[in-house]
Amino acid sequence: MTVRPNVQSAILGFPRIGPKRELKAALEAHWAGRMSADDLLATTADLRARTWRKQRELGANIIPSNDFSLYDHVLDTSAMVGALPTLYGQETEQVALKTYFATARGSQGEHEATCGCGHGAAPGGEGVPAAEMTKWFDTNYHYIVPEFTENQTFRLTSTKALDEYLEAKALGIETRPVLLGPVSYLLLGKARNADFDPLSLLPQLLPVYAEVLRSLARAGATWVQMDEPCLVTDLNDEAREAYRLAYRVLTDVVPPTKVMLTTYFGGLGDNLETVLWLPIDGLHIDLTRAPEQLDAVLADARPDLVLSLGVIDGRNIWKADLNAILDRLEPVIDRGRTVILAPSCSLLHTPIDLERETTLDPEVKDWLAFAVQKIAELEILTRALNQGRESVREILDAASASVACRAASPRIHDPVVQARTADRTQMQTRRSSSFEVRRAAQVRRLNLPAWPTTTIGSFPQTPAVRKARADHGKGVIDAGAYEAFLREETARTIRWQEEIGLDVLVHGEFERNDMVQYFGEQLSGFTFTRNAWVQSYGSRCVRPPIIYGDVSRPLPMTVEWWRYAQSLTDKPMKGMLTGPVTILNWSFVRDDQPRSETCRQIAFAIRDEVLDLEAAGAPIIQIDEAALREGLPLRRSDWQAYLGWAVECFRITASGVADHTQIHTHMCYSEFNDIIRSIGEMDADVISIETSRSKMELLDAFSDYRYPAEIGPGVYDIHSPRVPAVEDISALLKAAAERLPADRLWVNPDCGLKTRSWPETEAALVNMVTAARAARA
Numbered sequence: 169m170t171v172r173p174n175v176q177s178a179i180l181g182f183p184r185i186g187p188k189r190e191l192k193a194a195l196e197a198h199w200a201g202r203m204s205a206d207d208l209l210a211t212t213a214d215l216r217a218r219t220w221r222k223q224r225e226l227g228a229n230i231i232p233s234n235d236f237s238l239y240d241h242v243l244d245t246s247a248m249v250g251a252l253p254t255l256y257g258q259e260t261e262q263v264a265l266k267t268y269f270a271t272a273r274g275s276q277g278e279h280e281a282t283c284g285c286g287h288g289a290a291p292g293g294e295g296v297p298a299a300e301m302t303k304w305f306d307t308n309y310h311y312i313v314p315e316f317t318e319n320q321t322f323r324l325t326s327t328k329a330l331d332e333y334l335e336a337k338a339l340g341i342e343t344r345p346v347l348l349g350p351v352s353y354l355l356l357g358k359a360r361n362a363d364f365d366p367l368s369l370l371p372q373l374l375p376v377y378a379e380v381l382r383s384l385a386r387a388g389a390t391w392v393q394m395d396e397p398c399l400v401t402d403l404n405d406e407a408r409e410a411y412r413l414a415y416r417v418l419t420d421v422v423p424p425t426k427v428m429l430t431t432y433f434g435g436l437g438d439n440l441e442t443v444l445w446l447p448i449d450g451l452h453i454d455l456t457r458a459p460e461q462l463d464a465v466l467a468d469a470r471p472d473l474v475l476s477l478g479v480i481d482g483r484n485i486w487k488a489d490l491n492a493i494l495d496r497l498e499p500v501i502d503r504g505r506t507v508i509l510a511p512s513c514s515l516l517h518t519p520i521d522l523e524r525e526t527t528l529d530p531e532v533k534d535w536l537a538f539a540v541q542k543i544a545e546l547e548i549l550t551r552a553l554n555q556g557r558e559s560v561r562e563i564l565d566a567a568s569a570s571v572a573c574r575a576a577s578p579r580i581h582d583p584v585v586q587a588r589t590a591d592r593t594q595m596q597t598r599r600s601s602s603f604e605v606r607r608a609a610q611v612r613r614l615n616l617p618a619w620p621t622t623t624i625g626s627f628p629q630t631p632a633v634r635k636a637r638a639d640h641g642k643g644v645i646d647a648g649a650y651e652a653f654l655r656e657e658t659a660r661t662i663r664w665q666e667e668i669g670l671d672v673l674v675h676g677e678f679e680r681n682d683m684v685q686y687f688g689e690q691l692s693g694f695t696f697t698r699n700a701w702v703q704s705y706g707s708r709c710v711r712p713p714i715i716y717g718d719v720s721r722p723l724p725m726t727v728e729w730w731r732y733a734q735s736l737t738d739k740p741m742k743g744m745l746t747g748p749v750t751i752l753n754w755s756f757v758r759d760d761q762p763r764s765e766t767c768r769q770i771a772f773a774i775r776d777e778v779l780d781l782e783a784a785g786a787p788i789i790q791i792d793e794a795a796l797r798e799g800l801p802l803r804r805s806d807w808q809a810y811l812g813w814a815v816e817c818f819r820i821t822a823s824g825v826a827d828h829t830q831i832h833t834h835m836c837y838s839e840f841n842d843i844i845r846s847i848g849e850m851d852a853d854v855i856s857i858e859t860s861r862s863k864m865e866l867l868d869a870f871s872d873y874r875y876p877a878e879i880g881p882g883v884y885d886i887h888s889p890r891v892p893a894v895e896d897i898s899a900l901l902k903a904a905a906e907r908l909p910a911d912r913l914w915v916n917p918d919c920g921l922k923t924r925s926w927p928e929t930e931a932a933l934v935n936m937v938t939a940a941r942a943a944r945a
C-alpha cells in the first residue's frame with residue numbers, strides 16, 4: 169500500500185513594510201509627532217492581519233508570527249530579553265515604545281523636528297545616541313547591534329512573541345512563532361566597554377528563552393521557529409558547544425513546544441554534524457545557496473527529524489523552475505520522511521507583490537516572482553508532491569516555459585558585451601604609472617592645499633527634492649521644470665561650498681533617487697520597478713534594480729550634470745559614480761551566469777563613463793564602492809575568490825585614465841583589517857572611509873600595512889545629527905596624523921549627506937573647514 173505523502177509548505181517570514189510602505193509612512197508620522205502611539209500600533213495590527221490572511225489565501229500551510237517588527241527583529245530580541253542598554257530607559261516590565269525607538273534612533277531632540285530620517289541621534293547632552301547598526305549577513309538589511317555588559321543579566325521584558333501569536337489566533341489563524349535563536353543572537357552582539365565573549369552569557373540568557381517557549385506552548389503553539397543563521401558561518405568549538413547547550417535546554421522545556429531550527433544564507437558545511445546531533449524536532453536548510461547539502465543531510469539525519477527544505481529563493485526575484493525542483497524532491501518524498509517546503513530564508517529580502525508592477529515590460533515580468541508569487545509557487549509544489557504532478561500540470565509547464573523563454577530570450581544576450589568581457593587579454597587592468605608618478609602629475613594639476621577638504625557626494629535629499637522628483641514622475645511638472653529645479657539646487661549647493669571654502673566640490677547628487685537605482689535606470693540589461701520596495705533599515709527602503717541581461721551603457725549617464733556643475737566654479741568638481749561591485753551587491757542579479765561575470769560587464773559600462781568624464785575634463789572621478797565589503801562571502805574560505813574579481817572589476821573601471829586624473833573611491837564601513845591588502849590592490853589615488861566613531865583607530869590597519877595612497881578618514885559622523893565641534897574634528901585630525909603621513913591626508917565626512925538636514929550639514933562642514941585650516945597653520 170502506498171501512503172499518500174503529506175508535504176506542507178511553510179513561510180519563514182514575510183516583508184513587514186506593507187505593499188504600499190504603510191509601515192514607513194506610519195513610523196515617520198509617529199516620529200514626527202503626527203501620529204499617536206495607539207494609531208501606530210493599530211496601523212501595524214492591521215498590516216499583520218492582512219499579511220496573515222494573504223498567506224492563508226495563497227495556501228501556505230505554516231504561517232509565521234512574530235516575524236513582524238516595528239524596526240528590527242534583532243532589536244526586538246534585545247527588548248524581549250531585557251538587554252536594551254539601561255541608558256535608554258529603566259522599565260521593569262514591558263519595554264515602552266519610546267525606549268525601543270530611542271535605542272534604534274537616539275532619543276528625541278531637535279533631530280526629529282528637522283530631519284525625520286530613519287536613523288540618528290539627538291544632539292549631545294539632550295538624549296542618547298542611537299545604538300550601532302550593521303549589515304544582516306550579506307544582505308542590504310541592517311540590524312541594531314546588541315550590546316552586552318560583563319555582568320549583564322536578562323529578564324523577560326517583552327511579550328511580543330506571545331502577543332502576536334495570540335493576535336493571529338484571535339483572527340482564526342494558527343501560526344508558528346519565530347524567534348531569533350539565542351546563539352545567533354549572542355554571536356551578532358558585542359561586548360560593551362569590556363573584553364569578554366558574549367557567548368559566555370548564554371547560561372543566563374536561556375531561562376528567558378525557556379520562559380517565552382513555555383508561554384507559547386501554554387497558549388497552544390505546537391512549533392516554534394528558531395532562526396540560527398550563524399550556523400552557516402565559520403564557528404569555533406566554543407560556539408558549537410553553545411549550540412549543544414542551548415538546544416539541550418530549550419528542547420527540555422515543559423510543556424513542550426517543538427523546535428524547528430532554521431538555517432539560511434548558505435550551507436551548514438562543517439557545522440552539519442553538530443546540528444544533526446542537536447535534540448531538535450525539525451531542521452530547515454537553504455537549498456538555493458547550498459543545494460549540495462541535501463544529500464548529506466538526508467544520509468545522516470535521524471529518521472524522525474522533520475526536514476524543511478528551502479527550495480524557493482528568498483534572496484532573489486526569479487520565477488522558479490517548478491518541474492526541476494520536483495525532479496529533485498520526488499525521490500526524497502519517496503523515502504517516507506516528513507518534509508516541509510519553504511523559501512530558502514525569510515521573504516523579508518524580496519519585494520511584496522509583482523502584480524503591483526503595472527508598467528514592467530510583460531516579457532520580463534513573466535520571469536519574476538516576488539513574495540506573494542513565491543508563496544503561490546510553494547503551494548503548487550506541495551500540491552504536485554501530494555497529489556501528483558498531473559494535478560497541476562498546466563501551471564508547472566507554464567513555469568518551465570517562462571524559465572525557458574528567459575534562458576532563450578534575445579533580450580538577455582548581447583554579443584558585443586560578451587565579446588568585450590571575454591577578451592580579457594586585451595584589457596589593461598592596471599594604470600600605466602605607479603602611484604608616486606601619478607601623484608606628481610595630480611599635484612601639478614590640482615594644486616591643492618595641505619589637508620584638502622571635500623565631501624562624499626550627496627547633499628540633503630530634502631522633502632522638496634523628493635517631491636519634485638515624484639511630481640515629475642506623476643507628470644505634475646514637466647521635464648524642463650524638474651531639470652530647472654535640480655539645476656537651481658545644484659547651483660546653490662556649489663555656491664555654498666565655495667563660500668565656506670571647501671577645496672574639492674561635488675554637485676550634490678540631487679538628480680539621483682538612489683546611488684544604485686539611478687545607474688540601473690540608465691544601463692541596458694537592467695529593469696526597475698515602481699513599487700518593489702525592500703526594507704534596508706527601520707523605515708528606510710530601497711528599490712533594487714533587476715539585472716536580467718548583459719549590461720552595457722548606451723549613453724553617458726552623468727557627464728552633463730558634471731559639465732554643468734564644473735561650469736559654475738573654478739574649483740575642481742568631482743565626477744561621481746557608483747562602482748560595479750556596489751551596483752551588483754545592491755541589485756537583484758541574474759542567476760544564469762556567475763556574479764563575477766555580471767560584475768565585469770557593469771565594470772566595463774562604468775569604465776566607459778569614467779573615460780567620458782575624463783574627456784569632458786573632470787580632474788577627479790570618485791567611484792564609490794560602499795558595498796564591496798558587505799559582499800564578502802560568509803565563509804572565509806570563499807573570500808579570496810570574491811576579492812579577486814571584485815578588485816579586478818574596480819580596476820577595470822579606473823585603469824583607463826591618464827596619470828593626472830585622480831581616482832577616488834569611498835567605502836562607508838568600519839572594518840578594514842581583514843581586507844586591507846585588497847583595498848590597496850584597488851590602486852585608487854584617494855580613499856575616503858568611515859572612521860569618526862572609532863576615533864581613527866581603524867586607521868591602524870592602513871598604517872600597519874603602509875597603505876601607499878592618500879586617505880580621507882571621516883571626521884564627521886553623518887549618521888548622527890550632532891554637529892561636531894571644531895575641537896572634536898581637530899582632535900581627530902591629530903589622531904589621524906599620528907598614524908599616517910600628514911601629507912597623505914584629506915579632510916571629509918564619513919559618508920554622503922543625503923539623510924541629513926541642511927542646518928546640521930552647514931554647521932558641521934563650516935567646522936570641518938575651520939579645523940582643516942587650523943591643521944594647515
Ligand SMILES: Nc1nc2c(c(=O)[nH]1)N[C@@H](CNc1ccc(C(=O)N[C@@H](CCC(=O)N[C@@H](CCC(=O)N[C@@H](CCC(=O)O)C(=O)O)C(=O)O)C(=O)O)cc1)CN2
Nearest residue numbers: 308634635637638680681682683684704707708709710754
Ligand atoms: N541602495 C542603497 N543601499 C544602501 C544605501 C544606499 O544609499 N542605497 N546606503 C546604506 C544605508 N541604507 C539606506 C537605504 C535607503 C535610504 C533611503 O534614504 N531611502 C529612501 C528612498 C530613496 C529613494 O529611492 N527615493 C526615491 C523615491 C522617494 C519616495 O518615496 N517618493 C514618494 C513620493 C514622495 C513625495 O511625494 O514627496 C513615492 O514614490 O511614493 C526618490 O527620491 O525619488 C527612503 O526610504 O525614504 C538610505 C540609506 C546601505 N545600503
Ligand SMILES: [Zn+2]
Nearest residue numbers: 794836919920
Ligand atoms: Zn558611504
